[in-house]
Amino acid sequence: MKTIALERRLLSVYKEAVRKNNWLVSDHLLSAIEACAPPGAELSEAVAEAYRILAAKITAPGRAPMTGSDT
Secondary structure: OOOOHHHHHHHHHHHHHHHOOOHHHHHHHHHHHHHHOOOOOOOOHHHHHHHHHHHHHHHOOOOOOOOOOOO
């Protein structure tokens, strides 16, 4: 299944939110990425990539505590 342009844009912003430990925003973006998937689809490429990004971030040594934002 191909990733649509909107999913790619959302994923790009999601990556930035995760990088900045802005978990409140990244959570909303993940929901938006998931909502782009067609009804009945098991797992889109964008959703899988978002989960990989999150898993890598939370398992990284010295990770920042999970908070609503980094401000």
